[in-house]
Amino acid sequence: MPMSHVLSEKTRRLPGEAGVWIFVGADMLMFGLFFTSFVIERSKNVELYNLSQQALNFNYGGINTLILLTSSWFVVLAVHAAKMDKVRHVAYLLAAGALCGLAFCVLKVVEYTEKISHGISMLTNDFFMYYFILTGIHFFHVIVGTVMLFILCRKALAGTYHSRNVLWLESGATYWHMVDLLWIILFPLLYLMR
Amino acid sequence: MGLWLGTPTLVWAVLMLATCASTWWLKSGAATSMLATAAILVIAAVKVRLVIIHFMELGDAPLKWRIFFELWVIVFSGVILAGFWLSAH
Numbered sequence: 494m495p496m497s498h499v500l501s502e503k504t505r506r507l508p509g510e511a512g513v514w515i516f517v518g519a520d521m522l523m524f525g526l527f528f529t530s531f532v533i534e535r536s537k538n539v540e541l542y543n544l545s546q547q548a549l550n551f552n553y554g555g556i557n558t559l560i561l562l563t564s565s566w567f568v569v570l571a572v573h574a575a576k577m578d579k580v581r582h583v584a585y586l587l588a589a590g591a592l593c594g595l596a597f598c599v600l601k602v603v604e605y606t607e608k609i610s611h612g613i614s615m616l617t618n619d620f621f622m623y624y625f626i627l628t629g630i631h632f633f634h635v636i637v638g639t640v641m642l643f644i645l646c647r648k649a650l651a652g653t654y655h656s657r658n659v660l661w662l663e664s665g666a667t668y669w670h671m672v673d674l675l676w677i678i679l680f681p682l683l684y685l686m687r
Numbered sequence: 688m689g690l691w692l693g694t695p696t697l698v699w700a701v702l703m704l705a706t707c708a709s710t711w712w713l714k715s716g717a718a719t720s721m722l723a724t725a726a727i728l729v730i731a732a733v734k735v736r737l738v739i740i741h742f743m744e745l746g747d748a749p750l751k752w753r754i755f756f757e758l759w760v761i762v763f764s765g766v767i768l769a770g771f772w773l774s775a776h
Contacts, residue, residue, distance in 0.1 A: 507748045518755060525763040532770030539774045555710035559703060566699035569742050574690055582690060663744075670742045674735050678763070681731045685714050686724045686771060 508572075509664030517671045520634075524675050527630075528682060531623050538619065543687045545620035548613060553604045554684040557597050558676060561635075564593030565673040568642070568666045575654040575662055583662070584649035587642055590669070594639030601632050624683055631679055634672045641665050698741045705730050721775050725768060732764040 507514060535542045571586035608614075608621075615625040645665050648654065654662045709727045736757070740746040745753045 505747055505749045507752055508744045514752060518759075521756075521759055525759060525766075528763055529766050529770075532767055536770055536774040551710060551714060555706065558706045558710070562699060562702045562706065565738065565742050566695060569695040569699075570690055573693070573695065577690065579690060667743055670738055673742075674738045677731050677734050677738065678767075681709065681727045682767060685709065685727050686767075687720060 509660060509662075509667050513664040513667055517667055521671065521675070524679075527627055528678065531627070531682065534619055534623070541618060542620045545618060545624075546684065546687060548608075548611070549624070549684050550604065550607070551684040553600055554680045557600050558680050560593050560597050560600070561673045561676050564590045564597070565670050567593065568669050571649070571654075572659060572662055572666050575649075575659045576656050578656050580649070580652050580655055583654050584646055587646035587649050591639055591642035591646055594635055594642055594669075597635050598632070598639065601628070601635070627679060627683065631672070631675055634675070638669050638672045642669065694741060698737050702734055702737060705734055721772070724771055728764055728768050728771075732760050735760050735764075 567586045567590035571583050571590065574580075574582035574586060613621055615622050642665070645654075645662060649662075709730045713723045713727050713730075739753075739756045739760070743756075745756055
């Protein structure tokens with residue numbers, strides 16, 4: 494690796510507030526334990542879990558993954574735009590990211606409604622208990638993140654974020670990328686792997 | 688390089704393609720079940736790492752933070768893969 498690409502510890506920088514990173518790390522550890530618990534319970538009744546998984550529509554999960562990835566991309570570009578002092582771009586990109594979050598929520602409600610109308614609930618069996626609890630906790634994170642993006646967008650419209658003020662924009666982006674990252678694992682775990 | 692043409696856009700395109708491959712190609716039975724399951728999980732782990740390094744910008748962060756998040760990916764994808772493999776045998 495060329496020397497110019499090697500960063501010393503002094504030049505390395507954690508984007509945003511360190512406190513947000515501690516929260517993000519703790520949240521990810523909690524989800525890691527949820528994933529482990531799911532895998533252990535699944536091993537006790539693989540047939541039931543595989544059979545129940547067939548009732549899920551993986552198209553919803555796949556499309557929602559594409560939506561969250563695109564949202565994350567818009568938010569990354571918003572942070573870059575702020576660092577380049579493209580102040581108007583920051584607001585537009587955050588609005589695009591927030592609308593993607595809203596689209597995820599709409600599709601999630603459609604999916605839940607479909608399940609409930611087919612008589613499937615948290616009480617149906619262990620698989621669906623995990624399905625509703627894990628996707629439900631993640632859904633709550635998406636709602637919080639979407640509201641946060643709309644608030645950041647409103648502040649960005651007032652010209653708050655630019656190259657000398659990106660700390661809270663970066664912190665919000667960190668949280669939003671975590672929401673994306675958790676779904677990247679949760680989706681295959683519940684919908685695809687068997 | 689402009690705002691739109693850069694590493695984030697390239698990473699986003701890779702993430703989108705990888706998602707389509709694991710959702711609509713591997714899932715549809717293009718490979719045997721356990722092999723497909725392992726491939727789907729490896730793709731997910733690589734996607735998470737791309738998000739951590741390029742979107743969360745941990746590639747340029749102090750090493751202790753980067754190591755924590757990279758370990759998270761390795762440990763939990765390892766646990767999930769081991770759990771699925773053991774229950775299939």
